[in-house]
Amino acid sequence: MRIANTHMPLVTVIIPAYNHEHFVRECLNSVEKQTYSNLELLIINDGSVDDSNRIIEEWIVVQKRQWVRLKYIQQENQGLTATLNSAIIWAEGKYISPIASDDILCEDKIELLVKVLEDKGASHAVAFGNAMFIDESGRAISKEILDSKGNILDRHTLFLNYYAYGRNLAWSNPAVFGSYCSLLSGNYLPAMSCIINTEAIKSVGGWTAKNTVEDWELWLKLAKNYKFILVDKVVALYRWHDNNTSKTKRERILRDSIWLLEKEREYAMKSKLHRFFFPLYLYNLKRLREVNPREAFVKSLRLLKDWEFYYYCLSKIKQKLIV
Incomplete structure (x- = not known):
């Protein structure tokens, strides 16, 4: 049993659980083994129809860690983003550590990341480690x-x-890691390997309902006002299984990626980040053409009326002429 150290900030571990009966116990055990003591645990069963509820309830009864608070919520299925937005309201920690119910935390994850965020102060909203793939x-x-x-x-x-x-991305460079321009050309950050300042999330409005690229959206929002920091160490295990790559999920992610880029367009153009925005947007339109040619054609036509796109094309031509 660990006694909470109230001299260190409270961290809320958030586990949105959904149909992970084969993995949720291992996830919960990894949270219980955290070396950091000042923790509250928030488990939200988002309408699982498998045996997840029984496993979670059994685990709560037998586990012996002393938590600042342990809260288990069962709800009808609302989806991940709605669940996360609710969790932010319930969380009392200065930081949150989100973890999917099929992933695993390394024992020192929270202790390591809290230390670097506390050292950096209010200018930094998120601390990351790396994650290892597991089957x-x-x-x-x-x-x-x-x-x-x-x-x-x-x-x-x-x-x-x-x-x-x-991606020609020097992510180990502190000036590059988590910067808005690096994220505009695609998400590369492991959500299971981070802790985030709770008030910073609230300040940017949390997550958009039903969005399947919720991590990328949050990083882009936060990167406009805050810095990110990396601890170059594996602090979590990311489980890769069939549901990660389902065809239906890939199509939803593609459409939501295009939606998110379109949402970020105005800010990106004002920030003169054409060379980061348009390559990924054009690549996603090419992929959309394979799924829905008509939808891709309509979006492509809009580009032909976009002066910012012409500016990007001219800059590419000038670059080639100089070379």
Whole structure:
């Protein structure tokens, strides 16, 4: 049993649980084993229809850690973003540590990240570590980087290394890591490996309902006003299984990615970030063409009326002429 150290800030661990009966106990055990003592735990069962509820209730009865507060909420399914927005209202911690109910925290995750955020002060809203990929059995795996023809270019076992691959992104540079322009060209940050200042989340309005790229949206919002910091160490395990790559989920993520970029367009253009915005937007339109050619055609027509797009094209032409 750990006695809470009230000299350190309270951290709320948030677990949105949904149909992870095979993984939720391991997730909960990893939270219980945290070396950081001043913790509250908020578990929200978002309408699971499997055996998750029984497993969570059994775990609550037998676990022996002393929490500042332990709250278990059962609700009808509302979706992840609605659940997270509710959790922010209920959370009492200065920081939150969100973790999906199929992922795992390393024992020192919260202790490490709280220390660096406290040292940095109010200018920094989020601290990250890296995450390692694991399979359904909890074994470390590597994810393949493929070219357009399906040839293997590289393999990576770590989240940041995998998602930043090929982007000419110096993410280990503190000036680059978590910057708005680096995030405008795509998300590469592991949500399971972070802690976030609770008031900072509230100040940017939390998450948009039903959005499937909720992490990316939050990072973009926060990056306009705050800095992020990286601890170059694995602090969580990210489980990769069939549901991560379902066709329906990929299409929803694609459409929400386009929606988010369109939402960020005005700010990006005012900030003269054309070279970060348009390459990803055009790439997503190309992917949308494979799913819905008509929808992609309509969006492409709008680009032809967009003076900012012409500005981007002219800058690319000038760049090639100079080279």
